Amino acid sequence: MIKGKNINYSHKEFDILKEVNVEMLKGEFLAIVGPNGAGKSTLLSILANELTAKNKNKIWFKEKEFKHWNLKDLAKNKAKFSQHNPNDITLNVKDVVMMGRYPYFYTTPNHEDFQATEDAMKETDVFHLKEREYNHLSGGEKQRVHLARVLTQLKNEVAEKLLFLDEPLNNLDVKHQYKVLQTIKDFTLKSNSAIVVLHDLNLAAQFADKIILMKNGKITADGKPQDVFVKEIIQEAYNFPCVIFNNPVTQKPMIVFG
């Protein structure tokens, strides 16, 4: 689905990513975790074909290098949810979500575009807010509107799509955190894939098929949750004590810090 070998990235003299290798198969939910400043967002941006100006890394998406993709086709095959979204948009919620359909129409949205926005707003639980002005929403509601915008971009007949999400759970309450992760999981169960930067290791363990743990611009561990979420590995990565149990409900690792 996506592959990058020996990814390096630096800003002036400062190396942000050092020889990072990523390969993900279709249908996988990959979580990127690690302490602040580890390079997670930078890696996600490079994998999503952003940061192109200074970026000499070659990334293959569906076995074709990004530079060989038609941009409109690309927008129907992959979408990215960014950590920092605009806070001031003088539009109604439904019009913000409709921005995700811009690759699909020139001047007037058609029936499929309206249907796609409606479905996405229902998935992220903002349909009841559709006529409200975006600027007047709470932080969590705004976050869910942008998630709907990104989800609606990939509502099409294309097979094997890829969703990039940078800290999608910021500002969300517990129910909406689970709902968003379940929506992403359902997306990957249809032969699509997702790469998600997460800070909550227990949610990553519960939902992700694979984990990449980063520190200081490098991958320090990767594999299944039970291979990465090991006491010594996590303590070393976060420089903080923890214990790890087997979650009796999910049978996944359960990390308790402190």
Ligand SMILES: Nc1ncnc2c1ncn2[C@@H]1O[C@H](COP(=O)(O)OP(=O)(O)OP(=O)(O)O)[C@@H](O)[C@H]1O
């Ligand atoms: N444009 C830039 N200019 C200078 N330094 C940058 C730039 N972008 C990122 N960095 C630095 O690179 C490092 C990695 O940043 P990045 O945002 O990828 O980390 P992260 O793991 O996503 O962190 P967080 O968990 O805090 O969001 C940080 O030290 C950051 O300060």
